[in-house]
Amino acid sequence: MSIAENITAIRAKINAAAIAAGRDPKEILLCAATKMNDSDNVRAAIAAGVDCCGENRVQELTKKLSENAYEGAPVHFIGHLQTNKVRQVVGKVDLIQSVDSLRLLQAIQKEAAKQEIMQDILLEINIGNEESKTGFTVKEIYDLLPQISDFPNICVQGLMAIPPICQNPGENDKFFQEMYNLSVDITAKKYDNIRVRFLSMGMSDDFQDAIACGSTMIRVGTAIFGARDYTQSH
Ligand SMILES: *Cc1c(COP(=O)(O)O)cnc(C)c1O
Secondary structure, three states, X not given: OOHHHHHHHHHHHHHHHHHHOOOOHHHOEEEXXXXXOOHHHHXXXXXXXXXXXEEOOHHHHHHHHHOOOOOOOOEEEOOOOOHHHHHHOOOOOOEEEEEOOHHHHHHHHHHHHHHOOOEEEEEEEOOOOOOOOOOEOHHHHXXXXXXXXXXXXXXXXXXXXXXXXXXXXXXXXXHHHHHHHHHHHHHHHOOXXXXXXXXXXXXXXXXXXXXXXXXXXXXXXXXXHOOOOOOOOO
């Protein structure tokens, strides 16, 4: 199957999942998770109509930006971002989805102020409270919202989550549901600079469940590009 055929198949599944949930399929954006794929593959995905691309590693982002790989689609950063690398990402991407600590927020604020821009971000929630994962816990995010709202050069556009790896279909529905509830609750609080335009959750194996629970952006890699070859060192 080609990248274009895979994307057509995913769109059909998005439509079916949305309609089954009584939602408009157009509410759901397809973000191509492009890690370990070269610029030609990225271009093929954009030509086949993905809504945006999500990159995980700063080095890959920089390389593909220099090759104009993302022309025609917004580019997002979706991987763990070290504070010493914010300069290579702030102002270079439309959305940083994976903002997972107060320290990182502070570093992004500083760089965005220096560049005199507003940087759009999502707050990454560690919804499964997993020690192996970064991200804010639900309690932390409630405590920090007033402070986050005060960053003058950061605009929060929503929430992102990577729930635990699940063994059985439907296992993560409770986490997706919790994320949805959190998004509704945060929207209702009406903080300055904090809105929930995007609820980014769902990947190749579970995006239909995520859509059923209210996801508005799914991040899909394997189902678009095929399995990644981790024997190549990156
Ligand atoms: C790789 C990745 C994805 C996509 O995962 P697949 O299972 O290949 O669809 C989504 N989100 C993030 C943050 C990723 O790193």
